[in-house]
Amino acid sequence: MITVSIHDVSPAFEREIDDALSACAKVDAKPALLVVPNFHGKWPLDRYPAFVDRLRDLSMAGHEIILHGFFHASEGGSFFAQKIASAGEAEFADLSRDEGERRIDDGMKMLADLGLPPAGFIAPAWRMARWVLPALATRGFRYAEDHLHVYDPSSGKRRRSLVLNFASRTPARLWSSVAFVRAATPLRRVMRTRIAIHPGDMRSDFLRGEVGRVLRKSRGFVSAAALVA
Secondary structure, X not given: OEEEEEEEEOHHHHHHHHHHHHHHHOOOOOOEEXXXXXXXXXXXXXXXXXXXXXXXXXXXXXXXXXXXXXXXXXXXXXXXXXXXXXXXXXXXXXXXXXXXXXXXXXXXXXXXXXXXXXXXXXXXXXXXXXXXXXHHHHOOOOOEEOXXXXXXXXXXXXXXXXXXXXXXXOHHHXXXXXXXXXXXXXXXXXOOEEEEEOHHHHHOHHHHHHHHHHHHOOOOEOOOHHHHX
16 A cells, blocks of 8 residues: 655645646646645745645545644754754654644644645654644544554554655765665555655656656555555
């Protein structure tokens, strides 16, 4: 079972998202859209009605809408989560429960008010504190992820899952991630697998080619929610 998602869906990356959607359309994939309500506090979704209309059309066409944090940025926290695992974007790795639940609720409300009720929640950088899954369960979420597993918070189900994604922050990360994805792609035949596309993947011909390659090798896509069923 294999699914595709586009991360960091925000008006900040409109061109890159269009390019990612085009790449997915070539293999008849309908990627889940990981929507950030207010990317870095500078791109509030409700101020971009044309972009919201496009997301609503995609949702009606069968693309799952996933709440992807609220700001996709952290004000601090552990060195590993914020400097090693992400570039200061692991928003839900170190938040207090009160503040984190407020952001989840605000994000749910914004998306619902815009006609984009989320089918799941994925924390930025796949890093989430222990309280996140119980908080999602109380809100009825049926899908969540970290780097190793997919979850149904409401039922408590957990399934191991492989992630294929590229890291373009430094040359070393880029080449190591490309090597990993090329080596791990055959495992899609025996493991639940997620292909995660980020806006940065669409900014170079090389990475666009790598995304296209892994998509072409991975036909027969399912919804994100199906991975945990």
